[in-house]
Amino acid sequence: MKWIAGGVTAARGFTAGGVSAGIKRSRKPDLALVVAEHPASAAAVFTVNRVQAAPVQISKRRLRAGAARAVLVNSGCANCMTGPDGERDAIRLGREVAHALGIPERHVLLASTGLIGRRLPVPRIARAVPRLVEQLSRASHRSAALAILTTDRLPKEAAVEVRAQGKTFRIGGMAKGAGMIAPSMATMLCVITTDAVIAPALLRGLLREATEQTFNRISVDGDMSTNDTVFALASGASGAVIRRGTPPARAFAEALRAVAGRLAKLIVVDGEGAARIMEVQVQGARTEREAQACARHVAFSPLVKTMLAGADPNVGRVAAAVGASLARFDPDRLEIFIGSHRLVARGTVLRVAKGIVRTLLTHPEVTVRINLHAGRATGRMLTCDLTKEYVDINAGYAT
Amino acid sequence: MKWIAGGVTAARGFTAGGVSAGIKRSRKPDLALVVAEHPASAAAVFTVNRVQAAPVQISKRRLRAGAARAVLVNSGCANCMTGPDGERDAIRLGREVAHALGIPERHVLLASTGLIGRRLPVPRIARAVPRLVEQLSRASHRSAALAILTTDRLPKEAAVEVRAQGKTFRIGGMAKGAGMIAPSMATMLCVITTDAVIAPALLRGLLREATEQTFNRISVDGDMSTNDTVFALASGASGAVIRRGTPPARAFAEALRAVAGRLAKLIVVDGEGAARIMEVQVQGARTEREAQACARHVAFSPLVKTMLAGADPNVGRVAAAVGASLARFDPDRLEIFIGSHRLVARGTVLRVAKGIVRTLLTHPEVTVRINLHAGRATGRMLTCDLTKEYVDINAGYAT
Numbered sequence: 001m002k003w004i005a006g007g008v009t010a011a012r013g014f015t016a017g018g019v020s021a022g023i024k025r026s027r028k029p030d031l032a033l034v035v036a037e038h039p040a041s042a043a044a045v046f047t048v049n050r051v052q053a054a055p056v057q058i059s060k061r062r063l064r065a066g067a068a069r070a071v072l073v074n075s076g077c078a079n080c081m082t083g084p085d086g087e088r089d090a091i092r093l094g095r096e097v098a099h100a101l102g103i104p105e106r107h108v109l110l111a112s113t114g115l116i117g118r119r120l121p122v123p124r125i126a127r128a129v130p131r132l133v134e135q136l137s138r139a140s141h142r143s144a145a146l147a148i149l150t151t152d153r154l155p156k157e158a159a160v161e162v163r164a165q166g167k168t169f170r171i172g173g174m175a176k177g178a179g180m181i182a183p184s185m186a187t188m189l190c191v192i193t194t195d196a197v198i199a200p201a202l203l204r205g206l207l208r209e210a211t212e213q214t215f216n217r218i219s220v221d222g223d224m225s226t227n228d229t230v231f232a233l234a235s236g237a238s239g240a241v242i243r244r245g246t247p248p249a250r251a252f253a254e255a256l257r258a259v260a261g262r263l264a265k266l267i268v269v270d271g272e273g274a275a276r277i278m279e280v281q282v283q284g285a286r287t288e289r290e291a292q293a294c295a296r297h298v299a300f301s302p303l304v305k306t307m308l309a310g311a312d313p314n315v316g317r318v319a320a321a322v323g324a325s326l327a328r329f330d331p332d333r334l335e336i337f338i339g340s341h342r343l344v345a346r347g348t349v350l351r352v353a354k355g356i357v358r359t360l361l362t363h364p365e366v367t368v369r370i371n372l373h374a375g376r377a378t379g380r381m382l383t384c385d386l387t388k389e390y391v392d393i394n395a396g397y398a399t
Numbered sequence: 400m401k402w403i404a405g406g407v408t409a410a411r412g413f414t415a416g417g418v419s420a421g422i423k424r425s426r427k428p429d430l431a432l433v434v435a436e437h438p439a440s441a442a443a444v445f446t447v448n449r450v451q452a453a454p455v456q457i458s459k460r461r462l463r464a465g466a467a468r469a470v471l472v473n474s475g476c477a478n479c480m481t482g483p484d485g486e487r488d489a490i491r492l493g494r495e496v497a498h499a500l501g502i503p504e505r506h507v508l509l510a511s512t513g514l515i516g517r518r519l520p521v522p523r524i525a526r527a528v529p530r531l532v533e534q535l536s537r538a539s540h541r542s543a544a545l546a547i548l549t550t551d552r553l554p555k556e557a558a559v560e561v562r563a564q565g566k567t568f569r570i571g572g573m574a575k576g577a578g579m580i581a582p583s584m585a586t587m588l589c590v591i592t593t594d595a596v597i598a599p600a601l602l603r604g605l606l607r608e609a610t611e612q613t614f615n616r617i618s619v620d621g622d623m624s625t626n627d628t629v630f631a632l633a634s635g636a637s638g639a640v641i642r643r644g645t646p647p648a649r650a651f652a653e654a655l656r657a658v659a660g661r662l663a664k665l666i667v668v669d670g671e672g673a674a675r676i677m678e679v680q681v682q683g684a685r686t687e688r689e690a691q692a693c694a695r696h697v698a699f700s701p702l703v704k705t706m707l708a709g710a711d712p713n714v715g716r717v718a719a720a721v722g723a724s725l726a727r728f729d730p731d732r733l734e735i736f737i738g739s740h741r742l743v744a745r746g747t748v749l750r751v752a753k754g755i756v757r758t759l760l761t762h763p764e765v766t767v768r769i770n771l772h773a774g775r776a777t778g779r780m781l782t783c784d785l786t787k788e789y790v791d792i793n794a795g796y797a798t
Contacts, residue, residue, distance in 0.1 A: 051722030051730045051746070081718055083747035116715020117748025226719050302701070306790050316515020319480055320625050323450030331450045347450070348482035349516025388787040391705050 007157030010172030013235025018147030021128035023076035043204035053080035066200025167240035177267030273389030291379030297325035305386035313357030406556030409571030412634030417546030420527035422475035442603035452479035465599025566639035576666030672788030690778030696724035704785035712756030
């Protein structure tokens with residue numbers, strides 16, 4: 001497997017584009033389209049929030065058949081809690097795309113991100129669709145990646161090329177994140193494409209696994225959104241066939257996890273107001289569930305996240321978060337490292353010079369390793385610091 | 400029941416005091432003592448964090464007998480994760496108090512709050528104990544309330560007087576809070592006293608109930624501390640006898656809940672960086688557990704808390720938090736009010752002028768009412784906004 005340039009069109013058989021349709025007042029790009037040349041094998045993972053946006057509900061239904069040709073994504077409006085009107089809006093836009101591309105309506109998938117409770121400006125978007133279709137190309141993956149952003153500072157793209165049993169296939173994708181990022185998905189949209197030949201059921205299974213290990217292990221603010229969606233489309237253009245249980249399937253799973261992991265990390269790096277990121281590693285837990293609960297509790301703690309923002313040597317806050325989690329352990333055996341320095345041993349905070357801890361905490365990527373000494377299970381979370389900029393961004397989002 | 404002036408010495412049979420022992424660098428008061436004239440019936444509720452400070456462990460053991468004469472509380476150092484040394488430090492200080500008062504060591508309860516992982520400056524504190532004992536009086540309840548504060552801006556005291564079956568008794572108390580405040584207790588210390596006659600077991604039961612309804616329903620930042628403690632001491636000086644299942648027991652329970660509720664509210668009002676508070680009311684849940692989980696999820700959401708900080712009319716964030724909680728409901732029946740204004744009906748955000756919502760959100764006490772229309776159970780949480788000042792305070796706490 002090797003990393004290659006590009007994003008959602010790195011795999012053969014896909015084009016993409018992005019334009020400003022006037023959904024955002026800023027006139028920044030806000031409408032993206034990804035198109036497969038032929039009907040693609042398709043799968044998705046959606047938010048588990050009980051409140052789900054109209055495009056989530058529609059895409060869920062359309063994916064039952066396991067095939068798709070296009071994904072229309074808009075930013076600037078979540079089309080959520082908009083009632084039956086919002087559903088009609090989404091269907092109408094899907095129809096515009098289907099007409100412009102000359103494909104069946106059921107082959108158009110939809111995703112939206114932005115403010116909840118506001119209607120889409122349908123006529124304006126409908127007028128933008130022909131312009132968007134005209135712009136479609138393999139080269140304009142970056143335009144698409146830019147058009148799906150909200151408070152993100154940077155576009156997020158990743159792609160790999162894999163050689164397996166004499167054939168080469170590619171997996172690439174784009175994502176948006178920034179706020180409302182938490183396990184079980186967040187205001188997180190992602191479109192992944194591949195030119196491997198893979199059945200929808202297997203694609204769905206591997207996508208689920210990859211999501212569990214990547215997007216579900218990041219947190220910016222612990223909030224889960226109503227619109228989270230990860231789409232995967234397989235064009236089959238490479239001719240590389242992926243069958244369950246074969247070495248190519250393992251290579252595919254690994255590559256998919258790599259692309260999803262890279263995009264997930266980019267989301268945390270670009271977390272709202274984030275200055276640095278922190279990987280929380282938990283070892284020695286009794287069960288994997290407890291290990292993950294423990295990692296999550298530390299990654300969610302506002303006190304740990306502000307400690308990181310201020311590079312404030314206050315490792316007791318990590319211990320307090322560990323102790324407040326579900327994990328069972330003997331507090332007198334607790335061990336905590338920041339970077340390679342041990343700061344807590346046998347449940348006691350060690351005397352380490354403040355300056356050293358402060359230096360450890362100012363790395364752009366800080367690792368906190370927690371050993372519960374209660375078993376063999378491990379867990380992992382990626383999070384960012386909580387800064388005043390996060391408050392700034394979110395105290396005036398709707399205004 | 401009527402509210403009266405005073406705090407932890409409002410009930411007969413108690414004195415208190417507070418001095419600066421030099422634990423805090425600022426030389427602010429940091430050592431408080433509450434003393435009962437005679438052995439008092441005593442009970443407590445402690446943090447459920449697995450990591451527990453030395454004073455918590457010691458007080459737990461000493462309370463098994465249900466009697467106490469004194470509570471020593473220090474701020475500026477949590478004496479947590481300090482290993483066997485920390486335990487020896489706490490025992491040594493309890494002994495100093497016991498000697499100075501001429502009472503058995505086992506009758507001294509201990510609580511600490513402040514930085515985790517740092518040792519107590521024992522010689523300095525020991526030198527301050529005689530000064531503290533000299534200062535003890537009924538009048539100096541405010542000195543004690545000031546000495547237990549950390550990042551709090553205001554002392555927290557409350558007291559009531561109750562007449563039941565011809566006898567009058569009082570319940571009063573003091574608390575500290577500010578950060579690390581979450582259900583299941585937080586860096587939250589509270590000492591409540593009463594002059595009613597009540598057995599330790601009944602006192603413990605009623606204290607547990609009152610804590611469940613008050614301190615466990617507030618949140619500043621969702622973090623749970625290693626030191627949380629609520630003590631209750633009953634001197635019996637009023638002669639009003641409280642027996643299980645009698646009208647005086649119901650009056651006592653109500654008064655205890657009122658004092659605890661008042662102190663809990665003061666903690667949220669004084670939340671780190673808080674400008675305003677929000678009461679989250681959940682109605683129409685299927686079970687009480689789901690109602691409370693839903694209220695908690697909304698009260699914990701950084702996006703809801705920053706919305707409140709910025710008075711930003713973004714009710715979709717409340718709905719997203721509701722949907723992300725454990726509560727089961729039909730999203731198409733969801734109803735949300737802010738103050739008396741309905742903003743969401745049948746799962747759809749209503750068109751309400753931004754100016755109106757903004758005005759609703761700038762009240763010093765904002766009520767968010769959520770009706771799930773799925774059952775009859777209700778839940779409630781009190782929280783505050785998340786401001787840049789919170790980040791400021793916590794990014795440099797140890798520095």
